[in-house]
Amino acid sequence: MTGTSLSRRFILTAVAALVAAAVPPWADNAAGQSAPAVRTGPSGLPLPRFVSLKSDRINVRAGPGEDHRVSWIFAKAGLPVEIIAEYDNWRRIRDSEGAEGWVFHSLLSGRRTALVAPWSEEKTLDMFRNPDRDERVAARLEPGVLVNLEKCDGSWCRVTVSDVNGWMPQDQLWGVYPKEIVN
Template sequence: MLHEFWNKFGRAGSLAGLMVAALSASPAGAETPQFPAWRSLRDPVVNMRTGPGEDYAIRFVYRRQFLPIKVLRLFQGWYLVEDPDGARGWMMMRFLNKTPTALIRGKGPVEMHAGPGEGTPLLWKLAPGLVGRLGGCKDGWCQIDVERHVGFVPEGRLWGAGKP
């Protein structure tokens, strides 16, 4: 096809055609990834490697589907990531997704309330280490769903909420 284009329009036409093809190669409205960003583990078992490739040693094996992960940058299909404990390494893009999740952190349980604020009814006390699906956050409170228990917790007690 390119050969036919070249013969019909010559060098100037082919360069213009290639430029149009290059500009139209990405779909309209395609997102440019912004980093850092929150992602979560897609699979129940995911390896963190010491470098961006399968030839690099495995640093950690995560057995925590939906664990929130901070993505620092992208390199040839691999994310440089940071886990909730601050460990950094590389994960293949396909093992992470954009499902918003959060991990309860800090010492002692955190109270889950029916609404965003301590004045709302107490629903549950959540132990550090629990992971749930994250809803929206506003005024320092985030909605979270932990095993179908839905309520609000302070944003400061969550890894995976707010600005990465």
């Protein structure tokens, strides 16, 4: 092989590896999420992972750095986002609609929140007093409502919204993986 074909082969192998790494390491379910294959990022924290936005105005950039253009601006603190990659102090995030971009790490919080079934066609979904569909309903929540995650046992999550506590099936929330335990 010549030097040119060796370097071309190396480049093709490197590109194939990058493309494979960009494909999400999990399969879709009805909610568009499932348990991820966990790896560790440069920060030493697991990838992917869910976090929330710290402030009401966060620029999402096309690349990791202030020299990259702003793709859009988040305007609501507390929204859950999924960190899918890290580069230096920048985090590549994905929102509940699947949009991806880069934000500076200090604009993200480890506080866990979730959106109530943003994919649902239902008018409301039940939040129960206890983790059992036969229990009394504590509240009825519209799809897309932002809730605070208190804990999840792998099937049910204890959530709070507007000072009302209750339990929701974990598969009705975007911001927590199926079967994920949150304490």
